[in-house]
Amino acid sequence: MSETTKGIQDAGVVACAKHYILNEQEHFRQVGESVGRGYNISETLSSNIDDKTMHELYLWPFADAVRAGVGSVMCSYQQINNSYGCQNSKTLNGILKGELGFQGFVMSDWQAQHAGVASALAGMDMSTPGDTVFQSGLSFWGANLTVAVLNGTVPAYRIDDMAMRIMAAFFKVGQTVEGLEPVNMDSWSLDTYGYLHAGVKDGYQQINWHVDVQSDHGNLIREIAGKSTVLLKNEGALPLKNPKFLAVIGEDAGPSPLGPNGCADRGCNKGTLAMSWGSGTANFPYLSTPIDALNQQAINDHTRIEAVLDNYATNTIETLVKQDGATALVFVNANSGEGYIDVDGNEGDRQNLTLWGNGDELIKKVSSLCNNTIVVIHSVGPTLVTDWYDSPNVTAILWAGLPGQESGRAIVDVLYGKVNPAARTPFTWAAKSEDYGADVLYKPNNGNDAPQQDFTEGNFIDYRALDKANIKPIFEFGHGLSYTTFKYANIKVEKTNAGPYKPTKGKTVEAPTFGNFSTNIEDYAFPRAIRYIREGLRGSRIRTNG
Structure with missing residues (x-):
């Protein structure tokens, strides 16, 4: 993950480390998918884990990504210890931004946001794609986030923090507002011409220039x-x-x-x-x-x-x-x-x-x-x-x-x-599959509530599980032959003494305070120059500066 992050961001693109964290299976990651397949659950899967296993095993790839300077992290669909990944303050504020010192922005997986205020306070910085359900025209944030600031539920400095993190990642990879190339492709369509806002059939124009980017x-x-x-x-x-x-x-x-x-x-x-x-x-x-x-x-x-x-x-x-x-x-x-x-x-x-x-x-x-x-x-x-x-x-x-x-x-x-x-x-x-110790949860195990996937095996997954159970694998982790022949000789192992771990101490600076500001929501409406686009299904309005 570290080298991938470096490669992407060296090319001027913000890398996204995902899915944070414990997204270890696809079953029951979303209620809609599960209900559509006949599983009667009301909440998504919860990956339940202890602190030791979290830090010693599953956190490491993300720690490597943060060390490599990753600009964004995507929070996952499922719950972590029965708290949704995109509103889990322990994993986002506590571990990712606190312990690992992540300075970029946290974005949701598409429709992984389940609340407005809770996700903002827990450390999520960007909602994707922005609506509660695809093309509904409704959002947990948007105007609701403005209201949350006005009524004091979300502190204003949290909004500044979101914007700062997003733009910091943008500038970190060498981008500038003035130097942006115009968009020349639409990932949703192969057509040369189409709607700029396809969901509401607005803005018919050329959407794909079919640029050959293959090079070598x-x-x-x-x-x-x-x-x-x-x-x-x-x-x-x-x-x-x-x-x-x-x-x-x-x-x-x-x-x-x-x-x-x-x-x-x-x-x-x-x-x-x-x-x-x-x-x-x-x-x-x-x-x-x-x-x-x-x-x-x-x-x-x-x-x-x-x-x-x-x-x-x-x-x-x-x-x-x-x-x-x-x-x-x-x-x-x-x-x-x-x-x-x-x-x-x-x-x-x-x-x-x-x-x-x-x-x-x-x-x-x-x-x-x-x-x-x-x-x-x-x-x-x-x-x-x-x-x-x-x-x-x-x-x-x-x-x-x-x-x-x-x-x-x-x-x-x-x-x-x-x-x-x-x-x-x-x-x-x-x-045999049982040798691995842990398996996918294929059937709900908690009635109509969130399926519970307990990581009781702790650190003992893959080769660790086989070592613990004294099971001989067919091909070991790290096994691989080549067309060359070689041998090891005169191997020496030297012991190094690592110093004692000393956790950091102290507190961060106090959160800023702001003066009096208007609580009239009309004062925070979009500028008049921004064109309204009607959402087709519900007749609600989407605003865009496009």
């Missing part, structure tokens, strides 16, 4: 995708050297029949998995699939190559892979994403840790017929490999994560040794 980013994406691939197993099968016959198996090797952007917000799992689903996705300008890149390499090498891109075409697959001299490349995946999308019954979170599309059975079938079976996994996290990883016919296993638009060319770079897969797995590969 594709080469960088290819490099990152290749170098971040983890080689979990290799019995001498890799790198490939002019193989005579490649049998490429699996839907994950090929393109989606709907195209790379055929499912809104990538909300499906068809073809090769290069990006997960959710509101943070972007459209692929192109997608290099594994079969595309493998075909090109085979042409260059005069290699015979055939592919079956249907996981359930059992007879055709058997006929292909049992031929003499075949090197089988099996591509499989497992996906997940943001909670508002349900893909094949996976409500954001994965239902289990098995491979999708019958992937495990596919690997077992191919490896039972071909003694040189290489497996490539595209997944959002660990999957269960217990039933097939140690087969002598499975000669190599690669985890390629979610590689992005250069997926195909990047994996070919690794398979043929153009790039050394020197990455390490950032999680443990356990033999």
Whole structure:
């Protein structure tokens, strides 16, 4: 998170660290999503945690982001110890702004704000998108925040603090009001012309200029995708050297029949998995699939190559892979994403840790017929490999994560040794899901009230959980092979004595006081020069200086 923050802000863009904090599952993060799926709850999930675990485990990425100078932090949907994340004074004022010294602004996730005064006093600085419910024309803040200041519920200095934090982040990344480039794209539409205010069909104009911003980013994406691939197993099968016959198996090797952007917000799992689903996705300008890149390499090498891109075409697959001299490349995946999308019954979170599309059975079938079976996994996290990883016919296993638009060319770079897969797995590969100790809460457990997710495991997640229970993993956290050979020798461990921890003392300066000011709300209305735009559904008014 630290390096990502630096990279974004070095480019003049305010980075946003999210989701703060304990947003560890998608189930029950919002009441509307949950009720729409038949769960009768009245409040969102509460992540319940002790102070020690909070500080020693979950806070660290945000501490790193603050140290890197992150300009904004997004508070999360769910509750923390039964207090909503965007109005939790302990986490926002106490830990983030107090202990960590965060000087940027806190913004809500979209519709994660549940109150006006409470969120302002707890430390939230920016409401996104601003309305209580999308396109309602109603807001917890707006005029309500003005009233709260006038009646003394919210101190005036809190408004100054909000504005100061927002503009400080803006100036920190090198932006100036005078130097801003005009907006030339609309993230909500692919059309060249449309409404500036689409929700109310106002201001028809050009909204997209379709600027090519790719530059040489594709080469960088290819490099990152290749170098971040983890080689979990290799019995001498890799790198490939002019193989005579490649049998490429699996839907994950090929393109989606709907195209790379055929499912809104990538909300499906068809073809090769290069990006997960959710509101943070972007459209692929192109997608290099594994079969595309493998075909090109085979042409260059005069290699015979055939592919079956249907996981359930059992007879055709058997006929292909049992031929003499075949090197089988099996591509499989497992996906997940943001909670508002349900893909094949996976409500954001994965239902289990098995491979999708019958992937495990596919690997077992191919490896039972071909003694040189290489497996490539595209997944959002660990999957269960217990039933097939140690087969002598499975000669190599690669985890390629979610590689992005250069997926195909990047994996070919690794398979043929153009790039050394020197990455390490950032999680443990356990033999069964129970070994991890903690799991997603899939069913409400508190009647109609907020589901309660108690983090009773404390710090013991992932490899810590297995160590505590003395469980041997299949592939350890940090495991990763490479195409080079090396050994360690003459290792020496030196003890360093850290000094005692001394907590800071003292108090901050007193809050400022303000003189008398008008309590007539009409004195705080928008200037007359600002044009009113009617909200279509309710007939309420939205004001804009656009």
